[in-house]
Amino acid sequence: MKRRDFMNWVGLGGIASSLPVAIAACSSQTTPVSKNWETVGTSAELDKTGQLLAKNSPAGPVLVVGTSKDANLTAVNPTCPHAGCTVGWKAEVKKFVCPCHDSEFGIDGKVQKGPATEALKTYAAKIEGNSVVVKAS
Numbered sequence: 001m002k003r004r005d006f007m008n009w010v011g012l013g014g015i016a017s018s019l020p021v022a023i024a025a026c027s028s029q030t031t032p033v034s035k036n037w038e039t040v041g042t043s044a045e046l047d048k049t050g051q052l053l054a055k056n057s058p059a060g061p062v063l064v065v066g067t068s069k070d071a072n073l074t075a076v077n078p079t080c081p082h083a084g085c086t087v088g089w090k091a092e093v094k095k096f097v098c099p100c101h102d103s104e105f106g107i108d109g110k111v112q113k114g115p116a117t118e119a120l121k122t123y124a125a126k127i128e129g130n131s132v133v134v135k136a137s
Contacts, residue, residue: 037126037133040075043068046132051089053078059123059136063096065089065107068127075125075134076109082116096120 040054040062052064063078076096078087085100095112096105103116110119124135 036135037128038136039131039133040064041132043127043130043132046073050091052132053086055086057134059134061086062123062134063087063089064125064132064134065091066125068132073125073127073132074107075123076105077121077123079120080116081118081120082114087120 038058040057040059041052041064046052046064047067050065050067052062054062054064061077061079062075064073064075066073076087078096079085080087080098080100080103082098082103083100085098087096087098087103087105089095090097094107096107096109097103098105098116101115102113103111104113105116105120106112108119109122111117126133
């Protein structure tokens with residue numbers, strides 16, 4: 001083998017061996033907040049109005065109620081099981097209310113007034129750093 005051919009093979013081998021490192025350094029990887037927990041917004045967004053609606057979160061539609069200072073946040077799927085409308089949180093009466101047919105749900109998601117007969121799906125929620133996260137089931 002000629003010296004030039006040998007040097008070309010050594011150079012090519014060096015480039016090929018560093019290629020996986022270069023690819024890994026350039027790839028974008030997102031690290032999950034915690035296992036099965038999904039970020040739905042920021043604590044600043046939640047603190048503005050005491051509620052945070054994330055229609056297209058990784059966990060699906062989520063309405064979180066509370067503030068970043070609360071030990072227990074409430075999170076529900078805001079889709080009314082009766083007609084599919086998006087319920088809203090009424091802080092003055094501490095209820096979720098459907099604007100379509102006035103169904104009412106307690107803070108635990110259970111039906112308090114029909115015509116809805118099924119409860120809202122609930123999620124575990126917490127603050128991690130500056131993020132509001134819910135546990136996807």
